[in-house]
Amino acid sequence: MASIWVGHRGTIKDYPGFSPSVDAEAIRKAIRGIGTNEDSLINILTERSNAQRQLIVKEYLTAYEKELKDDLKGDLSGHFKHLMVGLVTPPAVFDAKQLKKSMKGTGTDEDALIEILTTRTSRQMKEVSQAYYTIYKKSLGDAISSETSGDFRKALLTLADGRRDESLKVDEHLAKKDAQILYNAGENKWGTDEDKFTEILCLRSFPQLKLTFDEYKNISQKDIEDSIKGELSGHFEDLLLAIVRCVRSIPAFLAERLHCSLKGAGTDEFTLNRIMISRSEIDLLDIRYEFKKHYGYSLYSAIKSDTSGDYENTLLKICGGDD
Structure with missing residues (x-):
């Protein structure tokens, strides 16, 4: 079955003639030797797909009763360490940890939150939410709720729920209707109806939104971006602009x-x-x-x-x- 984390335009593919036990042993040698053989580590971990790296992790644990990520953490340092540990982490777990980091301590890294939640598919978000709960024993929704507020929070929660339509079929009638709703909620209104923006931009499929934005331009003679910039502000504005950019x-x-x-x-x-x-x-x-x-x-x-x-x-x- 094709993984929801693999597309057709990646730089890393499955390694032919892959053997988890050979790789696990080579990695163990690279770590255990006098001084670490970084080149060997780099070559193995960047030339295997994530699915293959997970098999190496399993094999490593079986053979040496150690978590590969712990050995990497103990042996490497700085940004290089973070990168290598990231490579051996399953994608949903990786995203969950990135979300946790962006909400940790004082101040929230809103840009990171926005980037992750706008670029993942609904199916990916469902897996990320599961992983988040498994690791932190707290729902992703609760975490987002306690770190954000207002319309920004509402929109993030909608995205985190993974309810965006993923179908590739577009409905012209709906695009016209949605475009009119957006126009009425913003440009054409004294004050803005933020909920309408959230509903349409966070739930419709990307192909559907593309058509809606074209229709919007017909109605208002303006790009949707310009209307969002004129009508909204703060992180909520940043989030909606990010969605529009991702749709494009x-x-x-x-x-x-x-x-x-x-x-x-x-x-x-x-x-x-x-x-x-x-x-x-x-x-x-x-x-x-x-x-x-x-x-x-x-x-x-x-x-x-x-x-x-x-x-x-x-x-x-x-x-x-x-x-």
């Missing part, structure tokens, strides 16, 4: 997130690691294409000029090539 192109949205994480003072490794790991088997090739198209240089060269050492080598292998 998830890879372009994530390319921009990567660009922001790699430019200016200091690298945002939290974002960089998350996108590189979570999209490596879904659409990283498309993200690379959008990156080059929008910024005139390749993602590969951006990573190269902004990172170093084993961390850089691992990211470049996940990136899978220069454009």
